[in-house]
Amino acid sequence: MNPFFHDFTPDDAIALADLSRHLYELREARKSLLAQAQCPDAEALLAAIEAGTLPDTAREAHCVVLAIEAEMVEVRTAMQAALAQAKLGDPEWS
Numbered sequence: 001m002n003p004f005f006h007d008f009t010p011d012d013a014i015a016l017a018d019l020s021r022h023l024y025e026l027r028e029a030r031k032s033l034l035a036q037a038q039c040p041d042a043e044a045l046l047a048a049i050e051a052g053t054l055p056d057t058a059r060e061a062h063c064v065v066l067a068i069e070a071e072m073v074e075v076r077t078a079m080q081a082a083l084a085q086a087k088l089g090d091p092e093w094s
Contacts, residue, residue: 012086014081030068033061042066078086 005013037058039045044064048054048060 008086012082016082016086019075019079019082023072023079025074025076026068028071030065030072031066033065037061 005016008016034042034045037045037048037054039048045054045058045062045065049056049058052058055061
């Protein structure tokens with residue numbers, strides 16, 4: 001089996017590695033915020049705030065988690081576009 005980046009140009013491989021690292025950092029930041037609030041996801045965090053289990057000041061954390069999730073979608077989309085561009089015309093990837 002070939003290494004994943006075998007058919008990529010060095011620039012494409014670096015760009016994909018950078019996007020992958022950014023996605024990892026976003027995922028870890030989200031995980032940390034949710035762990036601090038002891039909630040599994042953004043919906044549970046908001047529910048805890050609305051139920052009064054968490055203080056209203058936790059709304060800022062909820063907003064940050066939602067912003068992180070939105071950025072994660074953007075990074076995933078960029079990764080898909082980069083992969084499609086890098087592999088365009090490669091019969092193994094069609």
